[in-house]
Amino acid sequence: MDLNLTEDQETIRTVFATFFEGETGPARAREAEPTGFDAAAWERLLETGAPGMGVPEADGGGGASLADLAVVAIEAGAQIAPLPLVDHGVAARLLSGLPNRNDSEPTVDEGILAGSTIVGLAIRPALNGSAQTVPSGAVAHRVVALDGDRLVIDGPLAEVPGAGAGHLANHGCLPLAHRDLSDATVLATGPEAVAAHARAVDEWRTLTAATLVGMAREALALGVEYVQEREQFGRPVGSFQAVQHLLADLPGLIDGAHLLASKAAWAGDRATDDTAGVLDVDANDVTNFSALAAMALVAAGEAATLATDRSLHVHGGYGFSEEYDIQLYYRRARALTYLLDDPARECRRLAGMILEPAC
Amino acid sequence: MDFSLGDRAEAFRSEVRTFLGGHLTADVVERMHATGTFNDKDFNAGLAEAGLLAGAVPGYGDRDPIELYVLFNELEKAGAPYDGLAVTMLVAGVIHAVGTDFHRSEVLERLLTGRYNCCLGYSEPDHGSDLAAIATRAVRDGDEWVIDGQKMWTTMAHEADWVILLTRTNPDVPKHKGLTMFLVPMDHPGIEVRPVPTMATERTNATFYDGVRVGDRWRLGEVDGGWSVMGVALAFERGVMGGTNPAVPLLRHVRQWAAEATSPDGGRMLDDPLLRERLARTAMANQVSQLLTLRAAWIAATGGLPGLEGSMAKLYATERYQQAVGWFQQMAAAEGLLSFGVDGSAAGGWIDYDGRHSPVTTIYGGTTEINRNNVAERHLGLPRSR
Numbered sequence: 001m002d003l004n005l006t007e008d009q010e011t012i013r014t015v016f017a018t019f020f021e022g023e024t025g026p027a028r029a030r031e032a033e034p035t036g037f038d039a040a041a042w043e044r045l046l047e048t049g050a051p052g053m054g055v056p057e058a059d060g061g062g063g064a065s066l067a068d069l070a071v072v073a074i075e076a077g078a079q080i081a082p083l084p085l086v087d088h089g090v091a092a093r094l095l096s097g098l099p100n101r102n103d104s105e106p107t108v109d110e111g112i113l114a115g116s117t118i119v120g121l122a123i124r125p126a127l128n129g130s131a132q133t134v135p136s137g138a139v140a141h142r143v144v145a146l147d148g149d150r151l152v153i154d155g156p157l158a159e160v161p162g163a164g165a166g167h168l169a170n171h172g173c174l175p176l177a178h179r180d181l182s183d184a185t186v187l188a189t190g191p192e193a194v195a196a197h198a199r200a201v202d203e204w205r206t207l208t209a210a211t212l213v214g215m216a217r218e219a220l221a222l223g224v225e226y227v228q229e230r231e232q233f234g235r236p237v238g239s240f241q242a243v244q245h246l247l248a249d250l251p252g253l254i255d256g257a258h259l260l261a262s263k264a265a266w267a268g269d270r271a272t273d274d275t276a277g278v279l280d281v282d283a284n285d286v287t288n289f290s291a292l293a294a295m296a297l298v299a300a301g302e303a304a305t306l307a308t309d310r311s312l313h314v315h316g317g318y319g320f321s322e323e324y325d326i327q328l329y330y331r332r333a334r335a336l337t338y339l340l341d342d343p344a345r346e347c348r349r350l351a352g353m354i355l356e357p358a359c
Numbered sequence: 360m361d362f363s364l365g366d367r368a369e370a371f372r373s374e375v376r377t378f379l380g381g382h383l384t385a386d387v388v389e390r391m392h393a394t395g396t397f398n399d400k401d402f403n404a405g406l407a408e409a410g411l412l413a414g415a416v417p418g419y420g421d422r423d424p425i426e427l428y429v430l431f432n433e434l435e436k437a438g439a440p441y442d443g444l445a446v447t448m449l450v451a452g453v454i455h456a457v458g459t460d461f462h463r464s465e466v467l468e469r470l471l472t473g474r475y476n477c478c479l480g481y482s483e484p485d486h487g488s489d490l491a492a493i494a495t496r497a498v499r500d501g502d503e504w505v506i507d508g509q510k511m512w513t514t515m516a517h518e519a520d521w522v523i524l525l526t527r528t529n530p531d532v533p534k535h536k537g538l539t540m541f542l543v544p545m546d547h548p549g550i551e552v553r554p555v556p557t558m559a560t561e562r563t564n565a566t567f568y569d570g571v572r573v574g575d576r577w578r579l580g581e582v583d584g585g586w587s588v589m590g591v592a593l594a595f596e597r598g599v600m601g602g603t604n605p606a607v608p609l610l611r612h613v614r615q616w617a618a619e620a621t622s623p624d625g626g627r628m629l630d631d632p633l634l635r636e637r638l639a640r641t642a643m644a645n646q647v648s649q650l651l652t653l654r655a656a657w658i659a660a661t662g663g664l665p666g667l668e669g670s671m672a673k674l675y676a677t678e679r680y681q682q683a684v685g686w687f688q689q690m691a692a693a694e695g696l697l698s699f700g701v702d703g704s705a706a707g708g709w710i711d712y713d714g715r716h717s718p719v720t721t722i723y724g725g726t727t728e729i730n731r732n733n734v735a736e737r738h739l740g741l742p743r744s745r
Contacts, residue, residue, distance in 0.1 A: 001368070001425055002361040003657050067360065224739050241744040244735035245728070251738055252651060252671030259650035260643075263362045281642040282611040283436060284604060284649055287362070295643040344636050347643070351635035354642050355614060 003259075009071050012064075017075045019048060024081035026325035029332075032082035033173040035162060037139040042083055042115070051115025052108075054089045059096040060113050066203060067265040070210040074258070077214025080332050084118055084136035084175065086207040091119040091144045094200035098151075098188055107187065117141045117156060122179065123201050123340050126152075129182050135339060137177030138167040144200075145181055151193035152184035172335020201340075202293040206268055208336055209261040209293075209300035215336075216254045216300070216307035219329040223247055223311030226326075230316070237314065246310045250303070257296070257303040264292035281354045294350040301337030308333040364425060371414070371426045375433045378409050383439050391440040392699055392712075395562035398443025398518050403473030406444075413471055416451040428656035432649075436607045442561075443476050443515045449595045450477035450523050454542070456591050457580045462542060466521060480510040480524035480543075480566065481589070487511075488729050490525070491534040491586060495568060497526035497541065504528075504541065504578070506549075506571040512723070516552045516564040519545050523592070524568070529583050538585030542577050543568075559715040594659075594666045596724050603652040603676040605720065606683045609713050610641045613687045616706035620694075634690055641683045648676035667738050670730040677720040678727065684710075684717040 005013060023041045032038040045051065054069050055061020069089055076085055095107040111117030120140030122131035126147040134143055139162065142155035161167050161177045168176040188196060224247060227238030237243050267277055267289040277287035286292060308330040312319035319326050337343065364372065382405050391397050406412045414426050427448075434441035451470045454462045469475045486493045495508025506526055516522060522543050529537030543550070549571040555563045580588040617628035617638075628634060651672035655665035687710055688695050697704030698711045721727040735741045 001364055001653070001657055001660075003654060005360065220739075224741070228741070236742060239742040239744055241732075241735075244739075244741050244744055245731045247739060247741070248731035248734040249674065251734055252675040255654070255671060256647035256651050256675055259654060260647055262360050263646075263650060266360055266362050281645070282607075282614070284607045284642075284645045286642075286646055292646070295646055298640070298643055299647055347636040347639040348632055350643070351639040355629060355635060355638060356618065 005071065009068060012068055013071050013075065015048070016050070016072045017078075019045070020075050020079035020081050024076070024079045024083065026080060026328050029080045029082050029173075029328055030325075034169055035138060035167055036082045036173045036175045037084070037162070038082045041081065042118075045083060045085070046115045050085060051088050051118075052092060052113035054093050055096045055108055055113060059108050060110075061092070061096065061108070065265070066206060066268040067262065069207055070261060070265040073207045073210035074214035074217075077211035078218040080215060080218075080328055082173075082175075084120060084139055086204065086211060087120045087136040087140070088112075088115065088118055090200050090203045090207060091121040093203065094121065094144055094196060095119070095153075095187070097199075098196060099192065112142075118160070119144065119153075121200060121204060122146070123204055126181055129180070131179045131181055133168065133176050133339075134179050136175050137179050138162060138175035143179045144187070144197075145179070145184070146194065146197040147181055147184070149190055149194055150186050151188045151197055152181055152186050154179055154181055154184040170335065172332040174332070174335050174339070198290075202290050203268060205293040205297040205340070206261060206264045208340075209257065209264065209296035212297075212300035212304035212333060212336055213254060213258045213261055215329050215333050216250070216257070216304040219304070219308045219311045219326060219333070220247065220250045220254065222326050222329070223307075223314050226311075226318075227314050243314055246314060250307050250310060253303045254307060257300040260292065260299050261296040264289065264296040267292045279354060286354075288353070291350060291353050294346055294353070297337075297340070298343050298346055298350075301333075301343055304333035305337055364429065368425050368429050371411075372429045372433060374409070375411060375430055378406065378411060379433065379437045379439060382406075383437055387440065388438060392560065395556070395560045396443070396515070396518060397440040397561060398476060398515055399440045400474055400476070400518075402440060403444050403447075405473070407471060407473035412448075412473055416448055416455055416467070416471070424656040424659040425653070428653060432604060432652075435604050436611075438608045443518060444473075446479055446515055447475070447477045449592060450479075450521070450542075452595050453523065453579065453588065453592050457588055458542075459576070461576050462579065466542060469520070475520045476515055476518045477521045477523060478513050478515040478519035478545075478564075479592075480513055480522040482511045483509060484511050484565075488726055490589070491538065493525055493527060493538070495524070495526045496530075497528050497539055499528075499575075500572070502575050503572050504575065506541070506543070506568045506573065508568050510566045510568070511555075512563050513552070513566040514561070514563040516545070516566050517554065517562070521545060522550075522566065523579060525585055525589065528585075532583070535586045537583055538589075539582050540579040540585040540588040541573060542579045543571065543573050544577070547571050547573060557719070559712070559719065561716070590666065591664070593725065594664045594669055596669070603648050603672050604645060605676070605713075605717070606641055606648070606680045607645050609680070609683060609687070609709065610638060610645060612706040612709040613691075614638060616691075620705065623692075628690075631690070637683070637686045637690070641679075641686075644675075644679035644683070648672065648679065651675055667733060670725070670733045673724065674727060674730045674734070677717075680713075680720060681717045684713045688714045 053062030053064040057063035118140045120136035120143040122134045122145035126145045131145040166177045271289040279288040312326045497504045497506045524541045528539040549569045551567040620628040622628045655668040658665040691705035694705035695710040699708035
């Protein structure tokens, strides 16, 4: 049992916290609306090696663990960085892990490792040859998707939709787009393809949970800062207990989601085909990666939606105004929480894992 | 981060589970609910004889708080009578932290046999959340102190051999600065215990102190230093000593019931999509509660005093527990109202029991509002609101 980051992770945290504070942040996120992509910041990010850091060293990547990537995702979330870092990182790991590579089309090429070729992940199965509402679909040169039992990759596109006609205007100003898979290349088929995609989506759940934890943490900080400065009735509104208690529920909720996302990442790094981990909810003993990833996303979604809701509320009318940053967090927290599925349905999927299956 | 408990704690957990398999009999559980006293001295002594108790004192012996957490967590999950033991071991931890050699030899050594119990004398009829305002007086008389007053919610007082008693020793200074803690033997003349029955069948007590004379050697901590002793006791209480995973047995009981029970629609209860969603949400909340509690234990294990982290764990765990109880009570409908031992009761009567028990969890050990004040002021840095 050790809840400290490793020394390397402390370094990673410091480096990326500094990077995202300097190169991204609410002002840049606002400028990047409505597409949700900051090309200049992405160019700078390439210099850090972040896009390929989660790919094993044997495949030319940085060899970072899921736990390392979660540390980065939290800091990116705190600054609502308009960068497809999680999607690209997960997709690159998925590609590098595929068996039976086809020599004519290397699964992870130099462009993907470097990040000059952005690759996205269709987290939901494709329908009729089309991947709908793909998270980084508007900025990815290539998208990996599961179409039936075939894992496919589209592109590379010469020109991504960007702010053009392909981008889907949306609540969180995320770079969403539909992707046509009719000319996509098949990477794998059958149970292996389905399993590889499922593993990648669990990694996406884990890192998106981490991103939401970062957002929730910063949203709470914005609220606390505001109520200390804003005065009504001759005193800071933060001195009123009714206001304090709205905020006091949040640290435990956020820290709990943080711990759960970290535990999911830890389980994901340990999980192999042979050791799926323990799944005994009667004893509250859970080390199974898929179950923890689902729980982490639900818990972080709750924390981020509630933290942004309460923080916006204690801003009063200003929280609703375009000018204040909290609305940026409010909308993105909901977008990332609902992008994969209704959390209630996610819970019913989890129930299928932890209870006996429904008849 | 590493979320495995480690080989040592895992081995300890196996020992505890083995013990529970042999000693947590149906008789023990039945006696607990029939008497409303969640304490069983034979069971506790069995734990001591199996060598599992010495590690249950925070800071004492060669066990660390992770193993302490493991012990109480396993007892709680198994539905064992552990309330009396938790309080006793909490007091043992306080004695170990601030007590004298006399306290250690006279009390701590006995507590470790499992045959002796302690209770907590903090709240009073007129002073609950505003604990520092308590009125029970202790007045020095030579080498003795004379104690007069009344305490409420002294659960286990009728089983206890000692009470740790928060008293006012100086009424002329700010309220936090005039308090002194005593360890008072319950057999001293002038102490009266009256039962206070509760809606959960759990028995608690009011205790009366009328000219109780104790030697100065029973003082715990400095004169007028009682508030800092309280800080140690509360940090142990919230989080580390159990009480933050009550929804684990609840989930188990409801899941087992739902697998067998037929819903009014004719299907199996466990196939109800809303019940499945809520069981999954409860399983998730149980993981979060466990992690927040483990964090508090880990902070204690690495030399810190997890006061705030304990507050966060208690806030989260108790509210989620109440939410889950409300869900399952509603879904079990009429059969959920039926009590232990009644024909047709849902989950063997546990839903009725949890429905009765759960309201107190956001009250005792520091109310939700007091814990929110702690987090608001000491974690978020907001101004004092009172």
